[in-house]
Amino acid sequence: MYDIRFAAPEDLGDVLDLLVRLQADTAHHIGYLGETLGELSEELDGFEPRTVVATDDSGRLCGFLGVEVDRELGRAFLHGPFVDVPVNHPAGSRIWDQNADALYAAVAPLLDGIADREVFGHTHHRRLAAFAERHGFTAGRASGVYLADGDALRGLLLHDVDCPRTGPAREMRVLPTDAAVHEAVAVLHERCFPKTYLSGRQLVEGSRGHTVVVAMDGDAVLGYAAGKAEPGEYYVDFVAVEPGLRGSGVGAALVTELVWKLAERFGARPQAAAAVLEGNSSSVRMFTRLGFHLHTELVAYRMRPAA
Template sequence: MTEIRPATQADLPAIAELVARLQADPAHHIGFLGVTVEEVTEEITGLPGWPEGAAVAIGSSGALRGVLITDINRELRRGWLYGPFVDVPSGHPAAPQSWDTNADALYREVRARPALQGIDDLDLYGHIAHRQLAEFAVRHGFSTKRETRILTLAGADLRSLIAQDIDCVEPLPADDPRIREEVAVLLERAFPNRTRSTEQLLSGEEHTVVILKQANGSLAGFAAGYTQLDEYLVDYVAVEPEMRCVGVGGKVVRGLLRELDARNGARRQAAAVVAHENDASARMFTKLGFGVELELVSYRRQP
């Protein structure tokens, strides 16, 4: 008999161990939650409101058998699901049914939590090989939106890229309302489906933003990202239409990585998220030395 209950802070060590173990298998992998115990712990504890929006499945032995975690942005009235993660015996004939039963129960528990009241716009990312997650998404009214590539650059290649001198790229100024407005307009035009509001992104609390100006002083492009335990994440890159195909994207990415390195110290790798159909962005990152590490599918449930 499995007990489904709200998560508590005391569950965190067992959750991190379970998630890290399952993340190593593409058939269980969920996007954007790290792959090591340390990364998973950092990601979970960094979520606003943890653990109010999370649920766990506890087996009859008292061991953790599953977990579903949420990240809620009330300003956007939108949420992101990390999971369901369900630990089922490999090769057991009842494994698919056990996964489905526990995953559905975890989802019902999370949806009933006060943290999710009024949040009907939900996102979920899973590995393309996670077939049970795809079936879970269909059962609960999620639509398949698109495939996403995770590109990474590590080691000496990353250090070499950071060492390149990009003097023309600068941090987003706090005292230039005109350029900040241009960044906001480009951000909203290029990323209508973003995970943070414009105000949240430009506040500097989570994201670092760098810009490149044209000769006349107007915006050419920008990049935004942040530093995690083991990597730099390039989250947003946008270039004004008249400045495309002249290397602006690569310059702001290099400038962003250099700024993140200067502010937060060295990391093992850099990662970027690119929509599968965005070949231009993929080519830009490939020219910088990035390679495809993961392919994810996004699902979304909207009102």
């Protein structure tokens, strides 16, 4: 059993080394954190107050669990647990389970009053699946992470974006300040992504740093796309189109415009990424037509408050 304690600032380098190594293995991969040193460094900025670590008898860092709590939404997101188990150790699963459970117990004070909790990991992370089951989390639908890089990304950035026209003049704009547009985008977001990690109000207020592109028909909102420029990629987080216009090309135009705006504002990245829920065949077709390919599959485990 490792020693468990809250992290200190001087642990950051060892935590990053551990995560870069374990995130490269699908059997340890957690979806929130990114995979490169740059992505992890940004995610862990100011990490100590919400992180516990595990160390062995020599003081070597062997485990990590971070939490992100949104008290406005009443939700918590687990970044881990990660446990560094010696390769081919005969008791590897037991070591992982015991220390993962101890890390989770140690963050209990940070989760006080938050019954809605989630962890998001690779579908091949069997130890995480068992951890989730032990602690009352239920598996949701898997998500495919799709990437566009190389020629596909260049094609997106060079494409002449034009929102399909079937009525009055339409245009795509970065989210304007107009209150009615904010309300329409927030309502569409809540309708298409109920109980996600980000509310419609948080999205339009920009509290999580999203760039939002809106398709307009006069004063009417047809759809929107929202995303961020991460250290290693442009990330397309949400795409929503009014039901009557789905399949008309509005979504693809929004994704293309969003990636262009992120590149314009934040500079070059080697790839663009998006997550698509299992069974959403229309979104898969859209991203595939835009040159994205399936990179990995993740699944969310969620503990919900009692009804």
